[in-house]
Amino acid sequence: MSTDAQGARLHQAFRFALDPARTQRRALAAHCGAARFAFNWGLEQVQASLALREFELCMFGEVRSESLGWSLPELRREWNRSKELVAPWWGEHSKEAYSSGLAALAAALRGWRASRSGERAGAAVGFPRFRKRGRRDSCRFTTGPVRVDDPRHITLPRIGRLRTAEATVALQRRLTAGTARILAATIARDADRWFVAFTCEVDGAVVADNGRRDTVGVDLGVHTLAALSTGELVPSVRPLRREERRTRRLQRTVGRRRKGSARRRRAVGHLARAHRRVASVRRHHLHVLTTRLAQSHGRIVVEDLNVRGMIRSARGTLSQPRRRVRARAGQNRAVLECGFAELRRLLDYKCRWYGSTLVVADRWFPSSRRCSGCGTVRGDLPRRERVFRCGRCSLELDRDLNAARNLVRWAEAHDVAASAVETQNARGEAAAIRPPAGERLEEARTGPGPEPEGITTRGRHRSGLPNVR
Numbered sequence: 001m002s003t004d005a006q007g008a009r010l011h012q013a014f015r016f017a018l019d020p021a022r023t024q025r026r027a028l029a030a031h032c033g034a035a036r037f038a039f040n041w042g043l044e045q046v047q048a049s050l051a052l053r054e055f056e057l058c059m060f061g062e063v064r065s066e067s068l069g070w071s072l073p074e075l076r077r078e079w080n081r082s083k084e085l086v087a088p089w090w091g092e093h094s095k096e097a098y099s100s101g102l103a104a105l106a107a108a109l110r111g112w113r114a115s116r117s118g119e120r121a122g123a124a125v126g127f128p129r130f131r132k133r134g135r136r137d138s139c140r141f142t143t144g145p146v147r148v149d150d151p152r153h154i155t156l157p158r159i160g161r162l163r164t165a166e167a168t169v170a171l172q173r174r175l176t177a178g179t180a181r182i183l184a185a186t187i188a189r190d191a192d193r194w195f196v197a198f199t200c201e202v203d204g205a206v207v208a209d210n211g212r213r214d215t216v217g218v219d220l221g222v223h224t225l226a227a228l229s230t231g232e233l234v235p236s237v238r239p240l241r242r243e244e245r246r247t248r249r250l251q252r253t254v255g256r257r258r259k260g261s262a263r264r265r266r267a268v269g270h271l272a273r274a275h276r277r278v279a280s281v282r283r284h285h286l287h288v289l290t291t292r293l294a295q296s297h298g299r300i301v302v303e304d305l306n307v308r309g310m311i312r313s314a315r316g317t318l319s320q321p322r323r324r325v326r327a328r329a330g331q332n333r334a335v336l337e338c339g340f341a342e343l344r345r346l347l348d349y350k351c352r353w354y355g356s357t358l359v360v361a362d363r364w365f366p367s368s369r370r371c372s373g374c375g376t377v378r379g380d381l382p383r384r385e386r387v388f389r390c391g392r393c394s395l396e397l398d399r400d401l402n403a404a405r406n407l408v409r410w411a412e413a414h415d416v417a418a419s420a421v422e423t424q425n426a427r428g429e430a431a432a433i434r435p436p437a438g439e440r441l442e443e444a445r446t447g448p449g450p451e452p453e454g455i456t457t458r459g460r461h462r463s464g465l466p467n468v469r
């Protein structure tokens, strides 16, 4: 990414619901099916090649046959050699469909290899598995006629002109003005509805500075979606809670239906629709909140919460199984629901768009156990205690608001670091400030061992961002 904010180019996705005719629905599904076919076919070849390799190593002590390459060009070459035989109907779909499946396979293999060799951090990536029909059906088009025709129509290779269920003006305007260029279009099914997502290169979307000088602390929570240091409590978006009974009922219905029956398929469809509704409401609320934050504050401080850890800890470990797993799992589900990993992701790119700075305070900074009035750190603070009460300065404050204020104080106390962060941010990186040595030692008891001290920034370059869903 360039340091010149004016000329910066970002990738942005524009997603629209489609309103396809019956025959077009079939064409969309067929293209996803073709992509899936190519993926599964490729995976089969890879597995066979690995098995042969192992056999040869065992028999001859060396690999004698040429093994299959895992890159997209190599997989595609292999596909073109075999397609006449394995898929004589290949001409019925755009060649982009097969390419899309093979690209997904190449990416999955790459991820697995990188994870195994330790190049890739995070949870282990498993070996690719065969794709099943109806699960995350999608297909990507990168060449051929991919267009937005008018506010209600788009064109895709082979499938042709499709009506959209929502207006595409946001994208169309940019395309006409020449500030956006379509790189690819992905069709995907979610429950019974089809969507298209255009990946675009967008010009000048980055603002260097939004002119605001204030700092706002955002405490992401379970009970409220977010507490702002300004005193505002943003209520949690839990449409799932409201619809939970409905969803549970639908789940039971699915369980009662005989496998493979038409009635079961119908019940599964109802359930998928309920889930989709919930997800889209949540997404909407997160977008509204993050846009407002990034537009109206100079600096946004959030905590680096280990969401994965919070979720996994519900079950405890084998030697120390946790009690009340169900209740905890419920709470953790609420955490998931609020989707604050998503919130962080949105803030990350929106801060860049709107010219604010995202500061990520260290995970082990005791933001919830510290008094925002006098700085005393409490030994423990049970989850159920919703109000923070300080024994020394008798401060009484909502637990999450107290945490949010601490985040602001944290950023202010590290202003030297913050100015360093700002220069980093101009280059489009989110920064993490680590606490000074003293604080780290104090906290070392509660968390895993301290990492190297000082100010570190995380180079989170993301070329393919953002993905507005």
Ligand SMILES: [Zn+2]
Binding pocket: 371, 372, 373, 374, 375, 376, 390, 391, 392, 393, 394, 395
């Ligand atoms: Zn106090």
